Amino acid sequence: MxxxxxxxxxxxxxxxxxxxxxxxxxxxxxxxxxxxxxxxxxxxxxxxxxxxxxxxxxxxxxxxxxxxxxxxxxxxxxxxxxxxxxxxxxxxxxxxxxxxxxxxxxxxxxxxxxxxxxxxxxxxxxxxxxxxxxxxxxxxxxxxxxxxxxxxxxxxxxxxxxxxxxxxxxxxxxxxxxxxxxxxxxxxxxxxxxxxxxxxxxxxxxxxxxxxxxxxxxxxxxxxxxxxxxxxxxxxxxxxxxxxxxxxxxxxxxLSLSRHSQGIYATRRGWFEPATKLGDRVAAGQLAGWYHDLERLDAPEEALHFAETGIVLSRRLHTMCEAGDCLMQVAEPVQA
The missing domain is CATH 3.40.630.10 (Zn peptidases)
Structure with a gap:
């Protein structure tokens, strides 16, 4: 068979x-x-x-x-x-x-x-x-x-x-x-x-x-x-x-995770340094972390900010990232 x-x-x-x-x-x-x-x-x-x-x-x-x-x-x-x-x-x-x-x-x-x-x-x-x-x-x-x-x-x-x-x-x-x-x-x-x-x-x-x-x-x-x-x-x-x-x-x-804007995604190769921890309650506009380009040491790191308010649900553990990698997700607390 x-x-x-x-x-x-x-x-x-x-x-x-x-x-x-x-x-x-x-x-x-x-x-x-x-x-x-x-x-x-x-x-x-x-x-x-x-x-x-x-x-x-x-x-x-x-x-x-x-x-x-x-x-x-x-x-x-x-x-x-x-x-x-x-x-x-x-x-x-x-x-x-x-x-x-x-x-x-x-x-x-x-x-x-x-x-x-x-x-x-x-x-x-x-x-x-x-x-x-x-x-x-x-x-x-x-x-x-x-x-x-x-x-x-x-x-x-x-x-x-x-x-x-x-x-x-x-x-x-x-x-x-x-x-x-x-x-x-x-x-x-x-x-x-x-x-x-x-x-x-x-x-x-x-x-x-x-x-x-x-x-x-x-x-x-x-x-x-x-x-x-x-x-x-x-x-x-x-x-x-x-x-x-x-x-x-x-x-x-x-929790609710239903919108693309609740995630932060890499758009190019780089190295991500988080500024918040898993479980933190964050607000829209708050600093999420910094994106470094170690191939361009003359370029400053890029500050990344949350687009949504909520609870930090997940984060990428690997520091080096490629375009498309999810760096963090923020979930919205909801009622049953």
Missing amino acids: HSGLVHSLDFDRDGKTLTHLSIPFSIDRSPYFQVKVPICLIRNGEGPSVLLMAGNHGDEYEGELSLARLIRKLDPARIKGRITILPMANTPAVMAAKRCSPLDGGNLNRAFPGDPAGNPTSRLAHFLEKELFPRHEIVFDLHSGGTSMEHLPTALVERNGEPGRHQRTVALMQALGMPYGFIADNGAASPTSMGAARRAGAIGISGEFGGGGTATVDSMAITARAIDNLLLAAEAVDEPVLAPPSGHDAATQL
Whole structure:
């Protein structure tokens, strides 16, 4: 078989199954090579069905490490229903420490709905949207800023046109206990995992849990708490699995990022020096940082200013920049 995706999962079998999704892909050193994507299925009778995934982008580690730990710690006897775990969805990207797959350049979070006869990333996206997501009530896709960005801890859901379903989605997002949250409006044709979850009839929840291509004590703690809170809210478990109870979480502040003017973008090659920190509240016209040209030492640095008022949501970590790189984003606080 030279196309498609194969697996041996039995979604009705109780217990814990750790196996792989296999994607045939002939390469120079191995003509019958298969991309092996690890997947864990944990089932205990009837009940809620939750899919947890990370490694959609390979250099976003908080979710990958947390879900690997969850696989090891979660006893089927502790759950109700089915929990499916994809700790390294874009496995080639994870192994290469890259955002996109080195096999085909595929960005999994821009590949949905995919193609069963396409490249490995496209085949995986097709399987997720058409076969795996529809088997679950909730799809939770964990992200972070990756190697080049740092990001406020922020949950994200897509706006749903059905009021009751939208309320349920927002309630689950707020149950994560994240300090900030987004309600995105990318439309039914969105090529992201959240668009795919919506088309598959599942409640999609995502979020940014850190950044910088690393994992910290704080980013791992907030990721563990969010996973536990989601499983508790879904009634798939009755006590936290990854972390002890943390007490009452503060209410999630909803944010809006809907205008190009909320970002600052490089228009030429240069070196960016920030003047504000992640989470700072800034005003329109305030200094955001300086753009240096180290190839023209006689030219003064350029002062960059925010065009919008809000909260600094993300910033580029790599100092050297090219035209088109996003340097900073400012999100607008909104009411639910």
